[in-house]
Amino acid sequence: DQQVKQNSPSLSVQEGRISILNCDYTNSMFDYFLWYKKYPAEGPTFLISISSIKDKNEDGRFTVFLNKSAKHLSLHIVPSQPGDSAVYFCAASGTASKLTFGTGTRLQVTL
Amino acid sequence: DTGVSQDPRHKITKRGQNVTFRCDPISEHNRLYWYRQTLGQGPEFLTYFQNEAQLEKSRLLSDRFSAERPKGSFSTLEIQRTEQGDSAMYLCASSPPRGIDTQYFGPGTRLTVL
Numbered sequence: 001d002q003q004v005k006q007n008s009p010s011l012s013v014q015e016g017r018i019s020i021l022n023c024d025y026t027n028s029m030f031d032y033f034l035w036y037k038k039y040p041a042e043g044p045t046f047l048i049s050i051s052s053i054k055d056k057n058e059d060g061r062f063t064v065f066l067n068k069s070a071k072h073l074s075l076h077i078v079p080s081q082p083g084d085s086a087v088y089f090c091a092a093s094g095t096a097s098k099l100t101f102g103t104g105t106r107l108q109v110t111l
Numbered sequence: 112d113t114g115v116s117q118d119p120r121h122k123i124t125k126r127g128q129n130v131t132f133r134c135d136p137i138s139e140h141n142r143l144y145w146y147r148q149t150l151g152q153g154p155e156f157l158t159y160f161q162n163e164a165q166l167e168k169s170r171l172l173s174d175r176f177s178a179e180r181p182k183g184s185f186s187t188l189e190i191q192r193t194e195q196g197d198s199a200m201y202l203c204a205s206s207p208p209r210g211i212d213t214q215y216f217g218p219g220t221r222l223t224v225l
Contacts, residue, residue, distance in 0.1 A: 004153075032212045043115075043202050043216035044154065089153050093212050098144065098167065099204075101153030 003027045004092050006102035013109055019077040021105050023090030026071065030092035034099070035064060035075045038087045047088075048075070080109045113137060115217035117203050123223045124193055131189045132220045136205030143186050144214060145178055146202040147171065154202050160186060193224045 005024045013019045021035075031052040036044035050057040050064045050073070057064050063076045077084055087106050091099040116135045124130050136143050141162050146154035157176070159167045162183040172178075175193075180186040190197055200221050204214040 034213060036216070041219075041221070043117075043204075043219045046213055046215060049213055091153070097142070097212065098156040098159055098169075099146075099154070099214055100156070103151065103153050 002103075003030075004090055004100050004102040006088075006090055006105050008105050009103070010106040010108070013080045013107065015082060015109055015111050016079045019075075019080045019084065019107055019109070021075040021077075021088050021090075021107065023073045023075075023102055024071055025073075025092050027092070027094065027100070028071070029094040030100075031095075032093045033064070033066060033073050034091045034093075035062075036089045036091060036101075037084075038089060038104070044089055077107075080107075082109050082111065085109045115203055115205050115215055117201075117217040117220050119220055120218060121221045121223075123225065125225050126193060126195060128193055129189065129191045130193060130222065131187055132201055132203075132222075134186045134188070134203030134217060136185070136203070137215060139207060140205035140215075141183065141208050142206045142214075143180060144204040144206075145186070145188050146204065146216075148200040148202060148219075149198075157188075190222075193222075195224045198222055198224045 034049040035047045038044045048062045066073045087104045090102040118133045143160045145157040148154040160180040175191045178188045200219045202219045204216045206214045
């Protein structure tokens with residue numbers, strides 16, 4: 001039972017353009033959502049988060065949008081840079097505190 | 112470096128052997144988590160400590176797995192009688208006292224069971 005889904009395994013975007021990564025969830029008890037970036041052979045690096053009481057959170061080039069009614073969140077990266085090339089994981093937590101992760105989206109930013 | 116540290120970074124072992132991994136969380140963080148990640152998947156929750164108390168265990172944590180956090184600081188994860196299916200990246204994360212749910216991950220321990 002995949003409670004957090006990232007339906008796009010990969011995404012390719014040109015440098016300078018916007019990258020949009022999507023995530024859907026099924027568990028209505030989730031109230032905190034996070035995005036992590038992961039390079040090979042390293043642990044996930046925290047990028048940005050959003051509480052269920054908000055619909056948008058922005059940090060520099062990264063913005064996360066949350067649509068609770070659709071159980072959908074997205075990460076926007078503007079402008080995309082070659083160093084952004086990595087695997088991005090969406091994660092969610094509820095009262096249980098543990099994180100439930102999606103399967104990841106591999107982002108490639110091309111020159 | 113004041114981030115989460117894990118040791119060893121890599122471990123190769125033969126099937127049937129026991130292995131132990133260590134995690135040192137960020138110093139002021141009282142919550143500590145273990146996750147396992149296999150190829151093509153996101154990290155999967157294994158277990159969670161608040162201070163020295165183990166508050167939750169996943170059904171993924173079979174009886175061959177045991178985790179401890181004896182003094183509420185570092186934690187160890189032991190796998191007994193390793194199987195080839197245990198090959199994975201084992202990740203440790205920590206987070207501050209309740210109210211801030213962001214978890215910060217260590218670099219992971221890559222286990223290969225031959």
